[in-house]
Amino acid sequence: MTRRMSTAFGFLIWLILGFISSSSQVEASTTHHQLLHTSIVDQINRDPTAGWRATLNPGFSNYTSAQFKRLLGVKKPTPQYHLGSIPILTHPKSLKLPSNFDARTVWSHCTTIATILGHGHCGSCWAFGAVEALSDRFCIHFRMNISLSVNDLLACCGFMCGDGCDGGYPIAAWRYLVRNGVVTDKCDPYFDDAGCSHPGCEPAFPTPKCEKKCKGKNQIWEESKHFSVNAYRISSDPHDIMTEIYQNGPVEVSFTVYEDFAYYKSGVYKHVTGDVMGGHAVKLIGWGTTKEGEDYWLLANQWNRSWGDDGFFKIRRGTNECGIEDDVVAGLPSTKNLIRKYSDGGAKSDDV
Known part of the structure; x- marks a missing residue:
């Protein structure tokens, strides 16, 4: 190799190493900087077209962008092998729906609908949305107030659902509820109800081990199982989504989260500023229209009650804001395992 060629080769290596170094620095600066900034709060609250109020939500006070992304556990897009056999439901347009609907008041005897949980420092929203909605539907259809696991x-x-705390697929969660069911929360409580809110949380908590054994005494794993009859998607037409909730109860939805969503306090959310952070799953429990005439969806989040409007939020309805109407999934509760036969020929209802 000539001296000129050697010099040129060395210069090329220097350029490549410099590019890699600068790229790493950019990535680090965009993922590990502090999540919340007062300038964003001011920008949103001074915007007369925003339609919602922002705040420095205390639960994220010490979070970096990387830690926030960890909470967003919906993998996108959903692989086709999960969707191929899943029906997409539509409902007749003849049903007259109310202009405002809140599952918390319609089914006020169902305590799980109004319960706000926290999934800690784990991207398990895909699992929370499914289990919460199925718990609600057991109460709505069978008048059973139970919290499922x-x-x-x-x-x-x-792996059928994804990667546990590193994210999963909502429709795969519902397929698991059909095939395997889930035990009650008393049998197998959530592994992390506190989470991690101080600097240096990474690496985040790993996915808990599957033990298939009840933590509480006098409980049997197999007998504690509760199932879904089916798993289905609902058409993205808002009327179909509303009808499904009106007739059967809350559903699970997933959407794209931008940076400004972390600041939500009240009002009808729509994306104003910030980059895409990831996919998130929540429970959709109703709808309505503001005094100003803006249609919205009403949803329950899993970031504890310190976030948003006491844990709940509204998002613009009818315009597929952040893809909120694209991926709506649900299933109906099953009577399987609720009636057990005993050797004496009698039967007894499940007492959970």
């Missing part, structure tokens, strides 16, 4: 689904579904 997110931990069972998160730990035991395995």
